[in-house]
Amino acid sequence: MLAAALLDLSLLPVLANAQGNYEIQVYGSELVPPQNLMVELHSNYTVEGQTQTLDGVYPTQHQEHETVELTEGLTDWSEVGFYIFTSEQDGHGVQWVGDHIRPRVSVPQSWGWPVGVSVSTEIGFQRTAYSPDTWTWEIRPIIDKSIGRWYLAVNPALERTLHGPDVHQGWGFAPALKVGYDFTQGVSGGIEYYADYGPLNNIPPLHEQQQQLFLVTDLNVSPLWELNIGVGVGATRSTDHLIVKCILGRRFDWGRHSAVD
């Protein structure tokens, strides 16, 4: 997906020039319950990023990305998500960037596995002005575990281009990781790590990879709401250097439930 990392599309010089930063999130294994719709707005602003137009791709510097994510719970083991990516930037106005769809399945909690396990697959289109690779596909395993106040999630994602300059590069490795700690029932803090190591069959040198670290806080103010705020720094030359992100989510239960359901 453009999903869990800003790194899903490539900024790498060795690859086609593209932009990410539409959805910056490490996924947990928990699904949206059936007959529930989760509406999330991902707001990401690149404070310090790429300043040049490369291969017709707009610079990321001072881009504001607003992504609407709609996730519908299907069963207690499946959900499907849909993304609308937009970008706002001086001189370019507000632009539609693309759409993705993301089915996901998860191991039911009733199986009693010691860790949460889920797998999502995401396929979608983005305009060439924002990514030369217009069609991409991602497979994202999700493993997470809560232990007391600590939370750990790992997303070792694999992604590839279906249409675009990188179509022959095969699968790329774009892992994401989160370590969180509950300070109180309502306030958690942690670190999120996003990376794109590039094609598995030709991993580029470190400075051409994308490596980014976010300091984040999650506010658990209500079972119906979610709020994640973070500041991220890029650690390599090929990564946007400073990004501010915010995820605001609201869950809507549209099912007709009675006390006996």
Place this chain on the structure above:
Amino acid sequence: MISRRDFLERSALIALAGRFPSGAQAEVTPDYTLEIADTTLELSPRHRLRTTVYNGAAPGPVLRFREGRAVTIEVTNRTERAEIVHWHGLFLPTDVDGAMEEGTPMIPPRGTARLTFTPRPAGFRWYHTHTSAMQDLTRAQYGGQHGFLLIEPSADPGRYDREFFLALHDWSGYLAANEDGAMNPSYAVSTINGKVLGAGEPLRVKPSERVLLHVLNSSPTEVHWVALAGHALQVIALDGNAVPTPQTVPMLRLAPGERVCARVQMNNPGVWILGEVRKHVHAAGMGIVVEYAGASGTPRWQQPSKLLWSYEPFAEQHPASEPPPEATPIPLLIESRFRGHGSMEAWLINGKSYPDTSVTPLESGRRYRLQFINRSTDDHPLHLHRHSFEVRTVGAAIGSPFAPETALRGLKKDVVLVDARTQTEVEFVADNPGATLMHCHQQNHMDLGFMLLLRYA
């Protein structure tokens, strides 16, 4: 690392060495024997699990005692863990009540104990393990150590042609996040008398019979609602104590540890289902077939649309007797303590967790009013050992002053469900000296501090 409760269990075990010297009671021939041992239960052809039970089955055998007549029970522990049997609802001395916190000795691994006591009061009671489970959702009440106990009175509580004992239980627990952000046990399988709906023998009845159901909720943590499709249920006793005002109701609600005795007039021949009213628990297996003689076909279920239950209608409706004497209030503020989204919550009574909880010692013969002020977001089935209490107010707003003129009368119980963010008050007479445990009957709550030891002065 061991919990404080585990530590106490081990301490009680050490104390046991001097309490049950080998052969000290060997001359007494036991009236009953209970064997605690691991076994494989078949809840259905698709659900088998390894657990600990009494006498090879869950629920264990129905024990029938005569009120006031001494009984001796030999309990053999075939497991590698110390065990203890609590005789729930009986007015017993502390050394046999079955709570190590009160001083009852643990039965050591591979050990045997002979317990002699005089059972009272009459009514539907039960017995179960009183050990801790902590994070292990297969041990203690998460397992199969529960059984029925009927203390027969000099006269039957009501006429009936046939009686059935039914235990509601949940199995294969796992921790899942609940809406308040902490972990809570959920269950993959739910049963009546250890069988998933359709897997066990039906309850066989005849037209026009009057059937008496003794229903027990032995679930480690879950409240259950049950109904018998096509029939109404006349509740005649709660927690084994006859209610002042029997009521005919469409369904029963039982919190963990609660019992309901209900008569059913079998006047609707067919094949029916007695089962959990909530769909997901029903689907998890909590049901049993009720089959009239000569009837056949697919068992029928009629899905209720609401959950209906209240304690109030069973109390005296027009109290004519003298009101009970003034009771000394004991405020008990119930709160939880967040320990992380990956943990179950800890529990506090007046700001402290067991074993640091305490209140002023009781004076023998005095009447007390326990004020359960539940500020948490969970409902709690609160149980008082070795005594029964009279329910006076239920589900009141927190801070409501006690109004004796409108308080409930005559409803005697030993477990009361206190709804989240409400206040419930019960009164009891301190007439059974000795350490007396009060606790939430949810296994995970009592394991994590929700206990209070009342002491006599």
